[in-house]
Amino acid sequence: MRAFLRPDDLRGLVAAHFGGDRRLVELERVTGGTKKGVYRLGLDDGTTVVLYVWAAGENYWPPAPAAVPDDPFTDASGAELFAAAHAALTEAGVGVPELLALDRSCRHVDADVALVGDVGPVRLERLLQEDPAAAAAPLAALGDALQRMHTTRNAAYGKVVAAGTAAGQRPAEDVIVARALGHLGAAAALDGRLADRHDRIAGHVRQLRDAVRPRTSFGLIHGELGPDHVAVTPGGAAVLIDIEGLTYFDVEWEHAFLQLRFGDFYPALRPVELDQDRLELYRYAQVLSLVEGPLRIAGTDFPDRDWMLDLAERNIVKALAAVQ
Structure with a gap:
């Protein structure tokens, strides 16, 4: 069984990035993703942010067939790729969620994570x-x-x-x-x-x-x-x-x-x-x-x-x- 994040798992992360006087009051795991976990965090001041989690337990994909040399589409997941893509799209003037924090220290969550602005649920x-x-x-x-x-x-x-x-x-x-x-x-x-x-x-x-x-x-x-x-x-x-x-x-x-x-x-x-x-x-x-x-x-x-x-x-x- 996969174990997804619970509110207690994120208390330290929220305090580290938003201050000790901010509390997590609601956590929603957004369904539909296959390679990373996506969570909507509701804070006690009424604001929401989104957390991306690149953890093995959030990735449903089994190993791919043998890699093709020079293939740029393999393993298209991870915090490093996200950060580079975010920077390139921002430079090109393309709308992306605001990057609030990128944390690869694993101090608070045993995975690379990113906190981004919540652009809302409408697709x-x-x-x-x-x-x-x-x-x-x-x-x-x-x-x-x-x-x-x-x-x-x-x-x-x-x-x-x-x-x-x-x-x-x-x-x-x-x-x-x-x-x-x-x-x-x-x-x-x-x-x-x-x-x-x-x-x-x-x-x-x-x-x-x-x-x-x-x-x-x-x-x-x-x-x-x-x-x-x-x-x-x-x-x-x-x-x-x-x-x-x-x-x-x-x-x-x-x-x-x-x-x-x-x-x-x-x-x-x-x-x-x-x-x-x-x-x-x-x-x-x-x-x-x-x-x-x-x-x-x-x-x-x-x-x-x-x-x-x-x-x-x-x-x-x-x-x-x-x-x-």
Whole structure:
């Protein structure tokens, strides 16, 4: 059984960062996360803050298949990545929660933690579903933020905490092909339909890669930017959350995911000009990722296992349809 934080576990942390005269009066573990714990802390003066906890007991993900060299999307979790991403997005003028404290001492909690400003519970996903008119302003603001991110360029791809020189890097599209084939192999071991069509799917991936032209400049991308990862403040501002995966990479990777998650609302984001061949490769690679990842986490004690299995099934259908 997983043991999550209780109010008594956080008394010292609250006193250290807010003073001994401040008390924790309410603690809510925010559900939905898979890699870190997210807690809303209510203080005795009526204010709230949010605590991120990077602890093994908060991470539902089992070990991934063998790592792909140069892959910037592996192990996209941790306090160091969060701090680097927060700094890079702030510099780019993109809304993120206010960073109140980053504590890696483990003095109060046996994990790396961050205290951030509470931007509230409203997510853009909910507004798009329930009140599209109210979603229009934050959606436009998100489009502006993406323009700033995707035009922030770097000669090498990689996590912002480690992006350096492009020397010796293999083409980004080859990293994605290796990822896709790894996801295919792992998923085929769990689903007979994919196993039966493994070679045809792998051939389709390689065919898509052959159409992609070389590139030597990369934009700043979130990496997994669905409307559930965009908080909307009471004032209507768009704030990015779950930012640890921030990396320099092909913006087509971001837009393949944005198209999937935003659907009919995607054009309102006013995307930058995209390479359609690269976009098509990345779109199909993400389909395979959205089979392997959900099947892997569904084999754990993740509480919403059926949702993950449904997600995997939808993408299995997409993967197979491409090679009929």
